[in-house]
Structures are given as structure tokens and as C-alpha cells.
Amino acid sequence: MSQLFDSTEIKGMRIMNRFVRSATWEGLAAEDGSVTSRLTGMSLELVHGNIGLIITGHTYVSREGQATPWQLGLYSDELVPGLAGMVEAVHGAGGKIALQLAHAGVRAASSLSGLEPIGPSPLAGGSETVGRAMDRRDIDETVEAFARAAIRARTAGFDAVQIHGAHGYLLSQFLSPAFNKRTDEYGGNIENRERFVLKIVEATRKAVGPDFPLLIKINSQDFVSGGFSVEDMLHTSAALQEAGIDAIEMSGGTFDSGNKNPSRRGRPRKNDPEAYYEEAAKRYKEQIRTPLILVGGIRTFETAERLIIERIADYIALSRPLICEPDLINRWKSGDTKPARCVSDNGCFQPGFEGKGIGCIVKDRSRPVTVQT
Numbered sequence: 001m002s003q004l005f006d007s008t009e010i011k012g013m014r015i016m017n018r019f020v021r022s023a024t025w026e027g028l029a030a031e032d033g034s035v036t037s038r039l040t041g042m043s044l045e046l047v048h049g050n051i052g053l054i055i056t057g058h059t060y061v062s063r064e065g066q067a068t069p070w071q072l073g074l075y076s077d078e079l080v081p082g083l084a085g086m087v088e089a090v091h092g093a094g095g096k097i098a099l100q101l102a103h104a105g106v107r108a109a110s111s112l113s114g115l116e117p118i119g120p121s122p123l124a125g126g127s128e129t130v131g132r133a134m135d136r137r138d139i140d141e142t143v144e145a146f147a148r149a150a151i152r153a154r155t156a157g158f159d160a161v162q163i164h165g166a167h168g169y170l171l172s173q174f175l176s177p178a179f180n181k182r183t184d185e186y187g188g189n190i191e192n193r194e195r196f197v198l199k200i201v202e203a204t205r206k207a208v209g210p211d212f213p214l215l216i217k218i219n220s221q222d223f224v225s226g227g228f229s230v231e232d233m234l235h236t237s238a239a240l241q242e243a244g245i246d247a248i249e250m251s252g253g254t255f256d257s258g259n260k261n262p263s264r265r266g267r268p269r270k271n272d273p274e275a276y277y278e279e280a281a282k283r284y285k286e287q288i289r290t291p292l293i294l295v296g297g298i299r300t301f302e303t304a305e306r307l308i309i310e311r312i313a314d315y316i317a318l319s320r321p322l323i324c325e326p327d328l329i330n331r332w333k334s335g336d337t338k339p340a341r342c343v344s345d346n347g348c349f350q351p352g353f354e355g356k357g358i359g360c361i362v363k364d365r366s367r368p369v370t371v372q373t
Helices: 037-048 077-092 136-156 170-175 195-208 230-243 278-287 301-309 320-324 328-333 349-353
Strands: 008-010 013-015 019-021 053-055 097-102 123-125 128-130 160-165 214-219 247-251 292-294 315-318
Touching (some): 037 077, 077 097, 077 136, 097 136, 160 170, 170 195, 170 214, 195 214, 195 230, 214 230, 278 292
Parallel strands (some): 019 053, 019 315, 053 097, 247 292, 292 315
């Protein structure tokens, strides 16, 4: 049996194989961010597809941090019972599920929250700027919001939490010199830019306790001029390791990264690696001991297996392929190792913004499932 189907542990959390469903925006939550039966059903479909660990859609920890409509939220204790019901269903089917904690920063949708977006710096947009720079009170309140949401996630029964520090959202904005223009202790060099992230990790760890799995997702690099670099990633990963993070998921890109955004369109060009961030992952594994979850572009069983065998990654994360084929891992395990059918056209976003939930729109594939955020 392939090493892809080895049973492993992250901080005592037993995972039946090395496949992780990478977090996404499903567009299936209620308007207030609460769980719906369709969202629970989608999670069960992934469990039945033999995914080792499901990571939920990015879940906003405070109202001003909401990024998209019908996004999952955990800004209030009132949302815990619905999430607990979803977790109970997943556990009843034999699955494991982590909740991703997120805040969109200056990219938040004020039209949904009615609140002004906040971030390390205002977002420049031609002659205008969007949002405002966070002051010390904003920073402290946001750190507390992550910690409170983590407590709620543990109360709801989740097996782990993952902090979203990638893709140009709030934590990624602090980490990136392209977006973070501060001149105080939260801006400038990488030690300052990672300070906010480390405060959130520290507060979240204190909230959930020493034995609860705590994960984070960060960029390999931003792929924007003057942005977060591979060298920055290695420095931040070392700091996260020191802070006690139990696994790091590596992604890359932002909304400003052109064709190197987190959800790239189409197949790799000739001589381009299938796994977008493989070279950065190799450098990571040379220096960092914390288990690595690698996402981005992986579409073939052969590549997934090689990444594990060569110790370039410890886990393989998939998102868009599971929109198209929620049963993909079962198919691969059965011996049918043809590539994932996902064509990476990003058409799966369309039904999400129509209020129908994300789903593959390629002919004969219309079940609502997942996409990377």
C-alpha cells in the first residue's frame, strides 16, 4: 500500500491517511455565518470520500472580518451548537475535522458587515484607499477574537483548529511588506511583521491548551513585487515552530498575484512543476521540523506519492479536485490512479456567488463541494 495511506498523528490527532481537504469558501453557510444542512452534507460527502482530515471553509472570527457572502462564522457563542452538530455528524461517519480561523483584514466586505475594514495599513487602490490601519486596541481585540473563536471550536468538538495566515487576508497582510507599511513594532523587518501572527498563535494556544492540535496556513511567497518571500517564509516558519505550532500548511499568492494567485487557472505549462510550491517546500524541509501540509496544483497520484516518498511534504492537501471529485481518494486507493478530473478553470466559484454553493460546473459534474481560499 502506498505511503499516502499511512495512518499518522498530529499532536495525538490520529489521521487515517496523508490526504487533507484544504480550507475553502463553500458559500453554503446561512447569512449570519451559521451551519446549514447542506454544509453538513458536504462535510459528510468528504468523509465518505476517505479524506484523512477535513479543514472547514475559512471561518470569520469577528464581524468586520467577513470576506464573502454565505461564509462560515464563529464570532458568537450562538454559532457553537450548529457547528457541534456538524462535528458530531462527521465523527459519526468516522471522519476528522479542523476549523479554520480567519479574518479578511482590509479585504473584508464592508457591504456585508456594515463595518469599516481594518488591517496593518489601508489598501491602496488608485487614488483611493480601502480600510484603516489597526491601532493597538484593534490589534488586542483581534487577537482576543481568534482566541475566543478557538475556544468555541474546541467546545463544538473540532479535532483541531487552523489559523489562516495566507492568501492576502489579515495575517498575510501583516506578514507582507507589500501590504504592511507600518512604522511601529508591527512593521518593517520580518521580526516585526510576524509579531501579530505570533501573538495570535500564543493567545490561541493558551485558549485551547497544550494538548490540542494547532495548525496554521501561510504563503510560500506572495508572488507580488516586494511581497512576502521564501526567505520570510522560512524565518516565520522557524518562529512558528518555536511557538509550538503542530503543522504548517504551505500555499502561496494573493488576490494581486496575477496568474500566480492561490487558485491558478489551467494545467501547468511545460517545465513547470505540477505542485506549485514544491521548490519552497524543499527548502522548508531542509530547515524546519514541523510537519508540512502541501497544497497547490497537485492533480496526479504519482506526484502526491513522490512528494511523500521524497519527504518534500508530510501531507497532501487538495481543494478544487474535491469539488469535481469528492470520491477522488477512494478512487486512487482502489487502484484507479488516473489524474484528478479537475480542469482548474475556477468555474466552481460561479454558483457560489449565485447563492447556490460552490460546485463544479463542468458537464455532468454539478455536486457542490470545495475550493481553496
